[in-house]
Amino acid sequence: xxxxxxxxxxxxxxxxxxxxxxxxxxxxxxNLQWYRQNxxxxxxxxxxxxxxxxxxxxGRLRVTLDTSKKSSSLLITASRAADTASxxxxxTGAQKxxxxxGTRLTINP
Amino acid sequence: xxxxxxxxxxxxxxxxxSMTLLCAQDMxxxxxxxxxxxxxxxxxxxxxxxxxGTTAKGEVPDGYNVSRLKKQNFLLGLESxxxxxxxxxxxxxxxxxxxxxxxxxxxxxxxx
Numbered sequence: 072x073x074x075x076x077x078x079x080x081x082x083x084x085x086x087x088x089x090x091x092x093x094x095x096x097x098x099x100x101x102n103l104q105w106y107r108q109n110x111x112x113x114x115x116x117x118x119x120x121x122x123x124x125x126x127x128x129x130g131r132l133r134v135t136l137d138t139s140k141k142s143s144s145l146l147i148t149a150s151r152a153a154d155t156a157s158x159x160x161x162x163t164g165a166q167k168x169x170x171x172x173g174t175r176l177t178i179n180p
Numbered sequence: 181x182x183x184x185x186x187x188x189x190x191x192x193x194x195x196x197x198s199m200t201l202l203c204a205q206d207m208x209x210x211x212x213x214x215x216x217x218x219x220x221x222x223x224x225x226x227x228x229x230x231x232x233g234t235t236a237k238g239e240v241p242d243g244y245n246v247s248r249l250k251k252q253n254f255l256l257g258l259e260s261x262x263x264x265x266x267x268x269x270x271x272x273x274x275x276x277x278x279x280x281x282x283x284x285x286x287x288x289x290x291x292x
Contacts, residue, residue, distance in 0.1 A: 113286055114283045119280060168278075170215075
C-alpha cells in the first residue's frame with residue numbers, strides 16, 4: 072500500500088505557536104496533497120506539491136517534500152483557534168488518492 | 181455552485197436492509213470516489229470511477245456496489261447492510277487523477 076501515515080496522531084499547542092505535522096509514504100508518487108477536516112465536515116483541500124517540487128507556500132502554510140525519504144511535512148505558522156481540525160496527507164498513484172489516518176490538531180487559546 | 185452533494189445526510193438501517201447513497205457533482209469532473217471514514221482509520225477508498233460508465237474497486241469494496249450511469253452522478257449501494265458498515269461515507273470528485281479532490285459533506289449511516 073502507498074498509504075500515507077501522519078505523525079503525530081495528535082498535537083496540542085498554544086495559539087500563536089507553530090504546528091508541524093509529518094507524513095510518510097511507501098511508494099513513488101506523482102504528487103502529495105494535504106487536506107483539512109473540521110469535526111463533522113468533509114475534507115477541504117489545502118495544498119498540492121508535485122514530486123519534482125521541494126517546498127511550497129500558501130499563506131500560513133508551508134509544505135516540504137523529500138522524495139528520497141518518502142516524507143512530507145506541513146507547517147502552520149502563527150496558529151489560530153480556527154486551525155483546530157484533523158489534517159490528512161494523501162498521495163496520488165494509479166488513478167486514485169490514498170489517505171493517511173490524519174493528525175488531530177488542537178489549538179488552545 | 182453546489183460542488184459535491186450527497187444524499188441522504190443521515191440514515192439508520194436495520195441489518196439486512198438495502199439502500200443507495202447518491203452523489204452528484206456539478207463541476208463536470210471525470211473522476212468520482214466513495215470513501216468511508218471510521219474513527220482512527222482515516223479515509224478508505226471503497227470504489228471509484230474514472231468516467232461515465234466505468235467503475236473500479238478500491239481498498240474496501242466488499243458489501244458495496246456502485247454505478248456511474250451519468251457523468252455527474254455516482255451511486256453507492258448496500259445490498260444487505262451489516263453493522264460493520266456503520267460509518268461516515270464521503271463522496272468526492274476530481275477533474276483527473278492527481279488533481280485536487282472535492283468532497284461532499286458526508287453521509288452518516290448507522291446499521292443496527
